[in-house]
Amino acid sequence: MKVWQKYSQYLLSGEWHIHTDYTDGKGSVADYCRRAAELGIPLVAFTEHIRRNPGYDFQAYLEDIDRAREQYDLFILSGCEAKVLPDGTLDVEDNVLEQVDYPIFAFHSFPQDIDVYLDAFYHVLKNPRINTWAHPGIFLKRAGLHLQEGELCLIFKALSNSEVLIELNKRYNAPPDAWIDLARGQQVNFVRGSDCHCVEDLG
Ligand SMILES: [Zn+2]
Numbered sequence: 184m185k186v187w188q189k190y191s192q193y194l195l196s197g198e199w200h201i202h203t204d205y206t207d208g209k210g211s212v213a214d215y216c217r218r219a220a221e222l223g224i225p226l227v228a229f230t231e232h233i234r235r236n237p238g239y240d241f242q243a244y245l246e247d248i249d250r251a252r253e254q255y256d257l258f259i260l261s262g263c264e265a266k267v268l269p270d271g272t273l274d275v276e277d278n279v280l281e282q283v284d285y286p287i288f289a290f291h292s293f294p295q296d297i298d299v300y301l302d303a304f305y306h307v308l309k310n311p312r313i314n315t316w317a318h319p320g321i322f323l324k325r326a327g328l329h330l331q332e333g334e335l336c337l338i339f340k341a342l343s344n345s346e347v348l349i350e351l352n353k354r355y356n357a358p359p360d361a362w363i364d365l366a367r368g369q370q371v372n373f374v375r376g377s378d379c380h381c382v383e384d385l386g
């Protein structure tokens with residue numbers, strides 16, 4: 184069972200993709216929680232960028248989240264956004280994935296090779312900790328790579344079988360419109376993830 188399944192009624196009303204000033208975002212954990220409470224957003228998931236070497240105090244980030252849970256009447260999930268590596272592993276230590284509620288994966292820098300991409304994609308789905316495919320399709324678009332409809336259907340079927348969500352990402356207008364009906368056809372669930380980098384991106 185994935186963590187998102189406990190909160191499935193909030194997939195579209197919650198905000199499931201937030202960066203803070205621990206990395207390239209502007210607000211603190213508390214700033215986002217305060218604003219979410221004001222706006223009546225019932226759930227926030229913090230998905231800070233992570234690497235095998237995080238470059239910031241990951242434990243302090245988790246402590247901020249614990250403190251916010253005591254202060255705000257919201258569902259507050261800890262999480263991270265991990266980059267897919269060419270061998271299909273994620274650029275994050277396993278113990279980090281185990282410590283957070285809501286790990287999500289994304290393709291950032293990656294080889295421009297559709298076969299390497301597909302192999303890596305299916306490998307990632309085997310990771311039981313992974314909840315969501317973040318900004319789906321953006322890497323492919325930038326790299327000028329395309330997936331055929333048949334390949335997309337297989338991807339969506341695999342997501343559905345693995346109980347991994349597809350993110351509706353306002354910041355990048357992802358996924359492409361054409362993907363949405365195909366994904367629905369395979370009973371994939373969608374989650375709102377706006378890739379917030381400041382509190383104004385909430386709501
Ligand atoms: Zn990203």
Ligand SMILES: [Zn+2]
Pocket residue numbers: 200202264317378
């Ligand atoms: Zn992000």
